[in-house]
Amino acid sequence: MGGVGEPGGEPGPRAGPAQPGAPLPTLRWEQIRPHDLPGDKWLVIERRVYDISRWAQRHPGGSRLIGHHGAEDATDAFHAFHQDLNFVRKFLQPLLIGELAPEEPSQDGPQNAQLIEDFRALRQAAEDMKLFEADPAFFALLLGHILAMEVLAWLIIYLLGPGWVPSTLAALILAVSQAQCWCLQHDLGHASIFRKSRWNHVAQQFVMGQLKGFSAHWWNFRHFQHHAKPNIFHKDPDVTVAPVFLLGESSVEYGKKKRRYLPYNHQHLYFFLIGPPLLTLVNFEVENLAYMLVCMQWSDLLWAASFYSRFLLSYAPFYGVPGALLLFVAVRVLESHWFVWITQMNHIPKEIGHEKHRDWASSQLAATCNVEPSPFNDWFSGHLNFQIEHHLFPTMPRHNYHKVAPLVQSLCAKHGIEYQSKPLLSAFADIVHSLKESGQLWLDAYLHQ
Numbered sequence: 001m002g003g004v005g006e007p008g009g010e011p012g013p014r015a016g017p018a019q020p021g022a023p024l025p026t027l028r029w030e031q032i033r034p035h036d037l038p039g040d041k042w043l044v045i046e047r048r049v050y051d052i053s054r055w056a057q058r059h060p061g062g063s064r065l066i067g068h069h070g071a072e073d074a075t076d077a078f079h080a081f082h083q084d085l086n087f088v089r090k091f092l093q094p095l096l097i098g099e100l101a102p103e104e105p106s107q108d109g110p111q112n113a114q115l116i117e118d119f120r121a122l123r124q125a126a127e128d129m130k131l132f133e134a135d136p137a138f139f140a141l142l143l144g145h146i147l148a149m150e151v152l153a154w155l156i157i158y159l160l161g162p163g164w165v166p167s168t169l170a171a172l173i174l175a176v177s178q179a180q181c182w183c184l185q186h187d188l189g190h191a192s193i194f195r196k197s198r199w200n201h202v203a204q205q206f207v208m209g210q211l212k213g214f215s216a217h218w219w220n221f222r223h224f225q226h227h228a229k230p231n232i233f234h235k236d237p238d239v240t241v242a243p244v245f246l247l248g249e250s251s252v253e254y255g256k257k258k259r260r261y262l263p264y265n266h267q268h269l270y271f272f273l274i275g276p277p278l279l280t281l282v283n284f285e286v287e288n289l290a291y292m293l294v295c296m297q298w299s300d301l302l303w304a305a306s307f308y309s310r311f312l313l314s315y316a317p318f319y320g321v322p323g324a325l326l327l328f329v330a331v332r333v334l335e336s337h338w339f340v341w342i343t344q345m346n347h348i349p350k351e352i353g354h355e356k357h358r359d360w361a362s363s364q365l366a367a368t369c370n371v372e373p374s375p376f377n378d379w380f381s382g383h384l385n386f387q388i389e390h391h392l393f394p395t396m397p398r399h400n401y402h403k404v405a406p407l408v409q410s411l412c413a414k415h416g417i418e419y420q421s422k423p424l425l426s427a428f429a430d431i432v433h434s435l436k437e438s439g440q441l442w443l444d445a446y447l448h449q
Helices: 063-067 075-081 085-095 113-128 136-160 164-189 197-210 216-228 249-256 264-274 279-294 298-344 360-366 375-380 384-392 398-414 424-448
Strands: 040-045 048-051 096-100
Touching (some): 048 085, 164 298, 197 298, 216 298
Antiparallel strands (some): 040 048
């Protein structure tokens, strides 16, 4: 059989970069498809084929993120994650090894070409409407009200003393502040505020580090994977939660294999004991610290240390060190409840399973739903109630989601795709219902196989 670029050829172990000025070798999907292995990754962007095998470790978003698109058309993901495309293309040029043959479709496998075309037209319309431009005053007010809550909580203890009522009130205010910090750092992580990525990253380190005590690099590492492949096992960290919880397709798989590490038919009940209360206090704190140490993110470690120093210096004079730590735990538990309910209401009730190699728009729409907009819902959720729009356009400033939403609804209607928007409390209830349903599927498969 022929080599790379020859009709009917099988790919060699690694292709060399295209030579400047020389015609690009043409490749077929059957040659590209096998290159989705550790240490051997090709991907397609705008019909050009790139060998990212050696470069993936240097990818700013992490090797896992870019590797999740191995042997796929990553054009829409490329546009979704990057602001300055011309700048990023400079890094891609040395990795270029060929282009798709003229007779080859732009995407591999059975995909909806018309949906892809219409989505790209929608994105262009959003760009023409300047919906990717941020309003500085909007985000300045967000930061201002976070800082005001931090000061208010301290003033309550300073003026009223460390009694139960002032302490409870201060803990609630600090929890709201911490929740809003999650939202603001999330905006910065997606580079949706400043035009320069560097400014977004520095600001995110301040919000995530000094105001929250977490690592910005750790958050981006896990969160970008969630956006690249939402609700896909082993690619989206948010749903790779077995064997503690079983979601989607894993329920039947565990049942058929007679795996019973926990009483999964009751997971909707023990969810209340270990899910909302402990996610940020235990799971995130441990995972975050391990990431900073293993990946040697010393600047993030210093930022996090500045948060804990500030917190102890602010509250230890009133409570002593043990009391200040107890206040910290109370705040983390309260914000953890907010985090779990707000971030999972849009995803857990949707399709969860293994990789199906869908196009960008289809994969995002299959994994997301919205919560009805209102001034309270928008603020309380950090506009994550517009989860569909956020996943389709992750770099879009959140104050513009309501403007692009009618266009997305029209796209869904044209292609017969459900655009689901539900009341806030119904969205919360659906998390529990989904866990109960998954647990029952596990039990049925466990007992009847």
